[in-house]
Amino acid sequence: MMNKTIILAVPHMYGFDQYLEQNLRFHGFDVINLCYDDRDSYYPSIASRIYGAYQKAVKKDLNYKKKMKFLRYADEIEQKLAALNGRKADYALCVRANIYPKEIIAQIRDHSKVCVNYQWDGVARFPDILEYVDLDYFDQCWVFDPEDVHRYPGHGLKTATNFYFDLPVSPGSRNQNLYFLGGYESRREERTKRFIEEARRLNIPFDFRIYCKDDRARTAFGNQNITYLNRDTVLSFEENMCNVARSKALVDFAQFDHYGLSFRVFEAMRFDKKLITTNQSVLDTDFYHPDNIFVWNSNHLNDLEDFFRRPYQPLPSEIKQKYAFKNWLGHLLGITES
Missing domain, CATH: 3.40.50.2000 (Glycogen Phosphorylase B;)
Structure with missing residues (x-):
């Protein structure tokens, strides 16, 4: 039986995506990892930087800045999704999908049979995730703070706790710290x-x-x-x-x-x-x-x-x-x- 395929879109955070990918492979998944470093702003021209400032200050639109950040990765993302050869991945797992521009999450949605998001920060810290939810990018959006389900009714949020990774670990000698x-x-x-x-x-x-x-x-x-x-x-x-x-x-x-x-x-x-x-x-x-x-x-x-x-x-x-x-x-x- 072929392994199930999963698209992974998570924050760049000190190798978290790589460790998550290892755990997915440990459990038998083929992984398409779409994690890229989004920590630095990127504007290919002075005009794009000025337009980005206008979008943020006047239009209150943060998506343009995200689009510019991921512009340098667009070709690689296209190639990774094209490797599916016209079929859909069985699953897509997004973590804090709002770090990505909406256009990329829409692509992930189109290339997966089941697409979910896990919001490991309180929604109040990054409320723009609700825009993604309301655009029906996800079959389900999970939040780890149970209060968010009550704070933001009408968005179909569900609660899931965090977890521990179950990939084997060889720690070496113990200490008392x-x-x-x-x-x-x-x-x-x-x-x-x-x-x-x-x-x-x-x-x-x-x-x-x-x-x-x-x-x-x-x-x-x-x-x-x-x-x-x-x-x-x-x-x-x-x-x-x-x-x-x-x-x-x-x-x-x-x-x-x-x-x-x-x-x-x-x-x-x-x-x-x-x-x-x-x-x-x-x-x-x-x-x-x-x-x-x-x-x-x-x-x-x-x-x-x-x-x-x-x-x-x-x-x-x-x-x-x-x-x-x-x-x-x-x-x-x-x-x-x-």
């Missing part, structure tokens, strides 16, 4: 700073990797036990998975504008790691256990010692498997086990 990987956010600076100061005061070993394009994070947090990353010093998803598997516990600082659960929550689940999180919505999940998850909502970490002293409570296999990538993918694409 609290591990965090994430980007600097000014709105959660004070909370992150308090946590770091408390961990240092209590002599708790930690390993924080923080992406920041300037010196704001270094100024706020200092250098001890923190590695600052930028576009030139990236950490791949594969390296991150090894760091997760080696660590003692994971740390998670929730965003302020959504209540969906981050990947760190599910990575901790996969590797049976304890989790320290500021996201109180984890208390309502079917996998919460006070011996495994510490919900930090105060200014001190004095209770951590007792938390770490208690042994980790293994989760029932049916709950753990529920959040595996394979099940997540089947849920989004409507794939049922034969």
Whole structure:
């Protein structure tokens, strides 16, 4: 039997698309990866730059800027889709499809039998995704913040959690670190700073990797036990998975504008790691256990010692498997086990 073919359109984020592609191939898919670096603006001429400014300022239209960003990749995208030789891909999986111009998502829709989008950021952060939804580009648009279904009625949004990748990982030697990987956010600076100061005061070993394009994070947090990353010093998803598997516990600082659960929550689940999180919505999940998850909502970490002293409570296999990538993918694409 031939493998199912899937078109992949996701953000360029430190190799996330490559790791997602590896996981799809691990589960037997042939992958057409349409991920490209969209981080820099691109205008082929002064006239196009001026017109882009007009579209943004006067017309409030962000699609033109996206079109220019992806113009340099247009031929390659055409070639990859043309390799289907007139047939349609079985599936298309878009993640945050609004980073792409509408014209490319329309092409993906035309070249796939089933096309879905997963919005892993709160819709309020990127509300233009609703324009794509209303243009019927997707058979289904999934959001990871349950509140978005109620905030934006009439768009047919459905809720899906994040997941953990189930590709095998060889972590190497273990350590006793609290591990965090994430980007600097000014709105959660004070909370992150308090946590770091408390961990240092209590002599708790930690390993924080923080992406920041300037010196704001270094100024706020200092250098001890923190590695600052930028576009030139990236950490791949594969390296991150090894760091997760080696660590003692994971740390998670929730965003302020959504209540969906981050990947760190599910990575901790996969590797049976304890989790320290500021996201109180984890208390309502079917996998919460006070011996495994510490919900930090105060200014001190004095209770951590007792938390770490208690042994980790293994989760029932049916709950753990529920959040595996394979099940997540089947849920989004409507794939049922034969």
